[in-house]
Amino acid sequence: MRQTLWTLAALISHWRRRPGNLATLVLGLAIATALWSGVQALNAQARMSYDAATAAISGGGAGTLVAARGGLFDQDLFVKLRRAGLDVSPVLEGAARIGDKNIRIIGVEPVSLPRGSPIAHKRRRADVLEDFFSGEGRAFAAPQTLRRLGLAEGARPQTERGRQMPPLAALAEAPPGAIVVDIGVAQRLLDRPGKLSRLVIADDAAPDDERVKRVAGEALRLVAADDESELARLTDSFHLNLTAFGFLAFLVGLFIVHAAYGLAFEQRLPTLRTLRALGVAPPNLVVAMACEIAVLTFMAGGAGVIGGYAIAQALLPDVAKSLESLYGAQISESLSLDLRWFLSGLVMAGAGAVLAAASGFTRTLRLPPLSVARPIAWRAQHHRYLRRQGGLAVLALVAAACAYGLGDGLVSGFAVIGCSLLGAALFLPIGLAGALALGERLASRPLARWFFADGRQEISGLSLALMALLVALAANIGVGGMVEGFRQTFTRWLDARLVAEIYFEAATPADARDIEAWMRTQPDILAILPVWRTKTRIGEWPADIVGMTQHETYAAHFPLMVAAADVWTALYAEDAVLVSEQLARRLGVGVGATLDIPASNQEWRARVVGIFPDYGNPKGQLRIDHEKLKRYFDDASGVHYGLRVASDATSRVIDNMQRRFGERITRIIDQSELKGLSTEIFERTFAVTTALNMLTLIVSGVALFASLLTLSDMRQARIAPVWALGATRRELAGLEMIRVLGFAAGAALLATPLGLFMSWCLVAIVNVAAFGWRLPFHMFPAQWLVVFLIALCAAFLAALIPVARLARAAPTDLLRVFSNER
Amino acid sequence: MLRVEGLCKSYSTPQGRIAVLRGVGFTLAAGASLALTGESGSGKSTLLHLVGALDDADSGEVVLDGVALTLLSEHARAAVRREKIGVVFQQFNLIPSLTVAENLGFQARLAGRYDPAWQDELTHRLGLAALVTRYPEELSGGQQQRVAIGRALAVRPKLLLADEPTGNLDEASGDNVMSLALELVAATGCAFLMATHSERLAARLQRRVRLESGLLAAQ
Amino acid sequence: MNARPGNGTHKRSAVISRRSALLLALSSSGALAQDFRGLAENAPGFALPQPGTPLVFPKDHGAHPEFRTEWWYVTANLSGADGAPYGAQWTLFRFALQSNSPHAGWDDRNVWMAHAAATNAGEHFFAQKFARGGIGQAGVEAAPFRAHIDDWVLETRDDSAGAGIERLRVSAGDGNFAYVLDLTATGPIVLQGEGGYSRKSDAGQASYYYSQPFFTAEGDVTIHGRKTRVSGRAWMDREWSSQPLGPDQKGWDWFALHFDGGAKLMLYRMRSVKRVPFLFGNWIDDNGATSPLISEDIAIEPLETIRIADRDMPIGWRVRVGSRGVDIKTQPLNPRSWMGTDPAYWEGPIRFSGSHKGEGYIEMTGY
Secondary structure, three states: OHHHHHHHHHHHHHHHHOHHHHHHHHHHHHHHHHHHHHHHHHHHHHHHHHHHHHHHHHOOOOEEEEEOOOOOEEOHHHHHHHHOOOOEEEEEEEEEEEOOEEEEEEEEOOOOOOOOOHHHHHOOHHHHHHHHHOOOOOEEEOHHHHHHHOOOOOOOOEOOOOOEOOOEEEOOOOOOOEEEEEHHHHHHHOOOOOEEOEEEEOOOOOOOHHHHHHHHOOOEEEEEOOOOOHHHHHOHHHHHHHHHHHHHHHHHHHHHHHHHHHHHHHHHHHHHHHHHHHOOOHHHHHHHHHHHHHHHHHHHHHHHHHHHHHHHHHHHHHHHHHHHHHHOOOOOOOOOOOHHHHHHHHHHHHHHHHHHHHHHHHHHHOOOOOOOOOOOOHHHHHHHHHHHHHHHHHHHHHHHHHHHHHOOOHHHHHHHHHHHHHHHHHHHHHHHHHHHHHHHHHOOOHHHHHHHHHHHHHHHHHHHHHHHHHHHHHHHHHHHHHHHHHHHHHHHHHHHHOOOOEEEEEOOHHHHHHHHHHHHOOOOEEEEEEOOEEEEEEOOEEEEEEEEOOOHHHHHHOOOOEEOOOHHHHHHHOOEEEEEHHHHHHHOOOOOOEEEEEOOOOEEEEEEEEEEOOOOOOOEEEEEEHHHHHHHOOOOEOOEEEEEEOHHHHHHHHHHHHHHHHHHEEEEEEHHHHHHHHHHHHHHHHHHHHHHHHHHHHHHHHHHHHHHHHHHHHHHHHHHHHHHOOOOHHHHHHHHHHHHHHHHHHHHHHHHHHHHHHHHHHHHHHHHHHOOOOOOOOOOHHHHHHHHHHHHHHHHHHHHHHHHHHHOOOHHHHHHHHHOOO | OEEEEEEEEEEEEOOEEEEEEEEEEEEEOOOOEEEEEOOOOOOHHHHHHHHOOOOOOOEEEEEEOOEEHHHOOHHHHHHHHHHHEEEEOOOOOOOOOOOHHHHHHHHHHHHOOOOHHHHHHHHHHOOOHHHOOOOHHHOOHHHHHHHHHHHHHHOOOOEEEEEOOOOOOOHHHHHHHHHHHHHHHHHHOOEEEEEOOOHHHHOOOOEEEEEEOOEEEEO | OOOOOOOOOOOOOOOOOOOOOHHHHHHOHHHHHHHHHHOOOOOOOOOOOOOOOOOOOOHHHOOOOOOOEEEEEEEEEEEEOOOOEEEEEEEEEEEEOOOOOOOOHHHOOEEEEEEEEEEEOOOEEEEEEEEEOOOOOEEEEOOOOEEEEOOEEEEEOOOOOOOOOOEEEEEEEOOOEEEEEEEEEOOOOEEOOEOOEEEOOOOOOEEEEEEEEEEEEEEEEEEOOEEEEEEEEEEEEEEEEOOOOOOOEEEEEEEEEEEOOOOEEEEEEEEEOOOOOEEEEEEEOOOOOEEEEOHHHEEEEEEEEEEEOOEEEEEEEEEEEHHHOEEEEEEEOOOOOEEOOOOOEEEEEEEEEEOOOEEEEEEEOOO
């Protein structure tokens, strides 16, 4: 015990003398932990919000009943089921807008609401009933939702349909982004009289499928309580992407930790030997080192977790907006995390620290107590090192190949990328060593030969930092290439899809009829294209069905990836359908296949005559003839239209319509504005990944800097003999800088094809598995140049201080090398 | 105090096995001092390492203070090193990140025998009083060697081992260090075994033996 | 059938004042007393019973939404094919939370509540339901008569459009118990008070009130899955009003007795914080003629108590009606006939003996 304590004291005293080394170690671990736990926090927050949203109403009860076809159903099903003795409670949910902010309206029925429901249990049913029933009623929202909407309690905002809400009140248990009202009020606000979205089954009622079928026939479908919410499933891939980046950043951070710890270990080796000589038993030594790591982990991990919180808080608004725009998910914009997240961050930090220090531990255990300083047989060691790297590199690349061959899901896609990155990174030092060996052979001047030879010695110390740099650069190229390619493709696709000059939504179908009638009298309006839509489910996948009228606009512009020869005639003449790319992929259908589509009263069998790209849509989409939509789908919302208008008449027409129809038009927008909005959504989606990318690059720059700094003392020992023999310090420092820049350039060179490969993987495997659509593969040489320059800049900045120190090293320091054998 | 018998040790090299010690034996009483001389590479360090429980002999026996070192476990040997043996090497093996004062008391603290008064006395007698807050890298060779001696003696060992303790010092400092060492050894009454290639230094100890071709010859 | 004690418009649940919603009362029995006290407040906007208003059937079998509270209440004393005695209870309550509400769809401001119970000598089962009005989940139609909430029903067995309550079927149940009984009236509808206008207190609070105590009952009672054929007598109460109790009244005891000779007796004892209990009753001959009883004529005393649900509940009573020569002692079929509903109270079948013999139902609230 006493031994261990004093050993620990001796070990720790090292940091007292080398605070820079300690700072590097702690910083590396903290950054790694911060990036990882930050991403985990984002994911956890989102999941909490999905669960809260789902559970807010059902309260983890026995399950819910939803429309078998998706969408809404009549409330007399509720009455029928209750009169048959089933204990169900009705809920109506829908989207609305207050001003320009989206909100979700949730209508509940307080008398029948199950006790377990969070909305019910914190407030007594009696109070909820009174709130809803007395005076003008109430609309409950979480305090942060009120803040986001910029409204105070008691306010009575209007929805976009012109309906006024009951007075607002704050309720902490309300789900984020939602307003809870009485069900009758919800039906009025959402303009859905007599309709419900689901029925919650009370906690203690066993859901009886048979009984439900007897009463409701096939109209309803039972969803068990622990079914993953649909939202969680849709957003899975988004979160997996985030996690992958978090993990990448964590690994890069671990590189720093390993480098720093390894260097510290090297420097403490003599101390370790002395300790052994003085009579410290190996187990005590290891225990002391373990304690040291534990304290370090706690400090660095703790700081990292706090940093992670800050990162998550900073990125949360963008993530929230992306999720909302892409999936309609509402997540709370203020982080609320529990102890488990904090602890898992510390555990990750601990695991990372142990991993990084593992090699040091094993060496300590086998350390002989002899304190004889033998000249380091570095050449033999170097060769061993290169061999080991090579072996690991080959292993990693083989693993990548296996992952590619075996799987084609999201996980295997990431596995391919991860293993390839690792393999290439492991190979980098070998490549650099080879280049240096070649240089040494070709060089003639002694200083030049020393330059190459000494460089080979330096590699093992810098290798981890360089590997980190390589990975970060490759990720930059890979992700950047994907995003840029995406952007270009998307813009072109958007141009093809958004052909109509004006898009508008009427308040009700009756209003739409009237507006249509008026529009026919307008010479400026060249064509009226109703874009009515409804929802359904095919297999397991929710899908929208959109109607297309027979107009040459579509045949001329609508982008199709694969199509039957007679697609534009077959679509209108026969029972035919166009399927979006991701839906086609999920269902495994191609052109010519038949689909059974659940319609209002029957199943409609249609032939697939074309597949079209539908980037960014998490749901599937089917396009059918407008007439068939009216015929087979009763509940198609007849309120969406596109208008072909002469381009100079656009604003005039919009003004006219707004003036004439006022509130009967819910939304009206022109093409350029719509394109702008869509593009903005896209940008935001990738803002987060871009941010993480940038952070990773910065982290690897820090790794390089840290390694160089801690190496600088050892560098002095190597420089000293050369200096003594007649080179100036500035010459040597300059050579040092050139060497570091050369390493960085080498890394950048290898990063380019690696990044391209990563880009291809992302586009062809990951994106397809995650989202279902496939982008064409693009290359951007300009980007490579930029990355090359970034690498050089990073290396330059990282090496600046260490090299300057070298240049200004006092002669006494250099001379001391000779008196103290190291 | 110390009894060595039939110690053999050999190393493997690319050229085959080389026997460094071929049956070395001697005794050393408490308070006595013995100089071990021989050419460079004759195995003096090896013998010292074996006596100091730093390495394993191929065969033979080392009995220190009644305990046979060769029979002990790794753990027990570490304990012996801690508590009973003080070591001074040619490379001074100070802990570079500890101050002089901390270095001086380190082994004593490890062994649980820290005695501030004794350490103070050692500090003064070794002339280190002005240097106690410095770090090893700020000291000259002679000063570092004195710290090493102080550290070894602070634990009041039964046996003090020195391997070429003045090898890196100039003659004046070397003599100075030797005098101090011998004084303190007499004051503490421990056994003193020193390996050196300097005949002059060897003469200052009570006895001398010479190591040649793996065997000891008295002189 | 029964004059509710004081303003006790509800035996089973407290009525709401403007302030506290229905369920506030229902959520904890500790608040019961408080709730009854809350009944003392006046309810603006609601109609008040007027003396001299004739009751018209079958129209008045239906709901009167201009009044604040209303109920349809049936109790039955039965004996099974196995010889064992049973009791059954079916109550449907209507509360209007707001006067002058549109009464249609979700905007209807009526809340319906129902209690059902089945009792035998060893066990007492009860269940409770709530429903919103206006959407068809619960409601009452006057002709043909049908009162229901979810799957609990009290409706006429006749097909004709104007069928009233002469021949009814009543059913209710939950996982543990169920019953289906056919009720057939063997006597006329009895108007309580003055032609249906029944005074509740000296201060003038009143309700519209009629009863049908002359039902014979036949049907099945199912307990723990075992169905038993039963038959016996049943009693139905109908009352509606808008005004709550007097300010110091905390509960009541109510008796509905079938005498073996064919006569019926309804009594209540309204317990007050400050004053002596207020007694009120009605003697009904076997041909349906009624004779209201004044408090001096009635004596009701509790005999023994047992402890149920942290309260001391009287279990045996001595009831005397001087003018009719009645001096009887009552004995519950199951002393533990505790309704653990919101609010909670005691209600169960009893037998009585002494000067006369017979059976009936007792309700005790506010303990």
